[in-house]
Amino acid sequence: MQELAPDELELAVIVNRSVHRKRVDWIDSAVRWSDDYRDALGDDVDLVVELIGGRSPAEDWIGQALRAGKSVVTANKQVIAHAGHALLEEAARSGQHLRFEAAVAGGVPVVRAIEQGLAGDTLTRVAGILNGTCNYILSRMERERVAFHDALADAQALGFAEADPSQDIEGFDAQAKLAILAQIAFAAHVPAGAIESRRVDVIDAVDFVYAEQMGCTIRQVACAERTSQRGVLKAGVGPSLVPLDSPLARVRGSENLVMLHGRFGGETTFGGLGAGGEPTAVAVLSDLLAVARGGERPATRTPASQIEVSPDFTSAYYVRFTVADRPGIIAALSAVFGRHEINIDAILQQPGFPAGRRPFVVTLDPCSSSAIRQAVNDLSEFDFHGEPPVVLPVFSAASMGVLA
């Protein structure tokens, strides 16, 4: 990327651990190398780029840089999701920029789209596929009907998943990114930890067979939506059924897609490579240029108040049971769902499975997430389960459906 370096910017210092082992000869000899972060806070530095990753020590270093009157560009999603609120206030106090386009959706300039391009609209929903690793695995399972752990192993071999993929699979990566998007879209402090997250490795190849019968596929969907109640947001991350005609269904491999719904502008979508060195570098460099060119620091970026994240909402559901087959199971399920005033929409059963471990699917009319939680809890008392039921909301273009 060095060839893109714009005239407005001059590299002054590189800070890294064990910096003596990392020197390269293609960097201008006038650039200082240091393993002491304080060397980045000198008078000759106007702007600090933080690319360490992780909350500590990055969060502390970003704060120090802002207090020293430097602007900061970062790709650090965990810091912005968890401490962005306080750091943005710090930046506003010192009249400096804090920019983080690379923290969400890699090279897709969606942070800027929300802050500026759609500044004239009132956004009501942010939904997206924010984790390329999960999307690689799920779109591979969709295409080849392989098992989750086989698709994961391939993703690891190809470098699309880390050796410890728990941040991706448990949804914490997407949760942090959703918190950042929701913070800027709704101009509110959205605590990332309050966003419910469901793990994606409950999905089996057979779920794609049933999903297809329903005109759907399965994706890890992150979604946050305004409610009619002021100061309350619905938000969640987890595997969901997605209708095949939704833009979310068409996201392949490790791509990301963000869908924004505006009260006036309708739905806009932003897609592209969500990770990787070069797309991330494009986002960081675009932020650097914005600071160098004196770009705006939108008022909306310093949210006024903390928002409450509600886990309660209404959605249609897909529930896969894996049972030791015997008479009366459907009757038992029907009775429990009926007791919670949940209507069964359809029952789907593929042939070809052993009677001792037979998967079948019950689809449910829209119901509240608390009702489905209680019903599934009641169902766990039956002894016919071969494995725990898999409960997936059905994502709807019209309204929210991402939490269980």
Add this chain to the structure above:
Amino acid sequence: MQELAPDELELAVIVNRSVHRKRVDWIDSAVRWSDDYRDALGDDVDLVVELIGGRSPAEDWIGQALRAGKSVVTANKQVIAHAGHALLEEAARSGQHLRFEAAVAGGVPVVRAIEQGLAGDTLTRVAGILNGTCNYILSRMERERVAFHDALADAQALGFAEADPSQDIEGFDAQAKLAILAQIAFAAHVPAGAIESRRVDVIDAVDFVYAEQMGCTIRQVACAERTSQRGVLKAGVGPSLVPLDSPLARVRGSENLVMLHGRFGGETTFGGLGAGGEPTAVAVLSDLLAVARGGERPATRTPASQIEVSPDFTSAYYVRFTVADRPGIIAALSAVFGRHEINIDAILQQPGFPAGRRPFVVTLDPCSSSAIRQAVNDLSEFDFHGEPPVVLPVFSAASMGVLA
């Protein structure tokens, strides 16, 4: 939209023809109404919003406003496509903003994405569906296999097409929008009139049958691409075969989609409503906010040099012949294509048409646009044609394919 009016902005003057008939009581009584444009150039005005449409008198008025030291926000694609270069220079001279997010792709903030969000990349290609009317017609034909003129009549009845749809159908609307996108993506003065444009009403329902056999659909594609030759761009607008797995194939109804290819960031997509009062208002208001908040005036917006637009490029082709059937036609075609060193990939013929007017399709391996033009010209000398051949390039994800 009045409820969105931000504190930073105060409406001073409304200029309109026959303004006395257009006054409304929900506008603050302090606002002046006038039918004289000079009233918008007073000392109490910092910024002029131009929403007249058409080149004259809008172009002159925008120039006057800039020279009077006002910033200008416009939705006028014709003015920006044809005179944007000179007007941006005017704006740079007077240190004012000239913003036009609404001129391309309505509520989709793609102008800003190119100027700022992807400022750190080197863009190599801009492709998109920029005309909602054509896309409404073609996606309707795709779904219902109706005739072009029936789909057009419906579009007119529903307000998606104007009484005189020639700007849409002949491609001049998309041509103007592509010129604007290319100007900012490649930082060059791209003369709109030099972009070749092919009419879309040659498409028949049967083309969708053949396209589907080839794993494709048909869209009006606008595309501009850098060449290896400095200062030379390939660009064109017209109906093209689009593989079903391309994001362009999935654009439905009157939506727009822009795909940007960057050397480092890969492909990013931006989709949404390309027209309509409310999406346009969102784009205009976002521009107003950017000016009010002192947003950057990117250096790239004042292109240095005029670029040459080349009509020559390489693409696979789809050619539909409609013939009075008789022996020897295929042999005759093969001989002509062979003479121009064009390889036939496949010949497709659907049953069920009368022998006097039988459509069949020849698909061709990638060849130069000049070779195909000459070959089709040679073929016109045969007397078996029931109607002129329909020649469509096949859009490729990897390289350009939009001109015939």
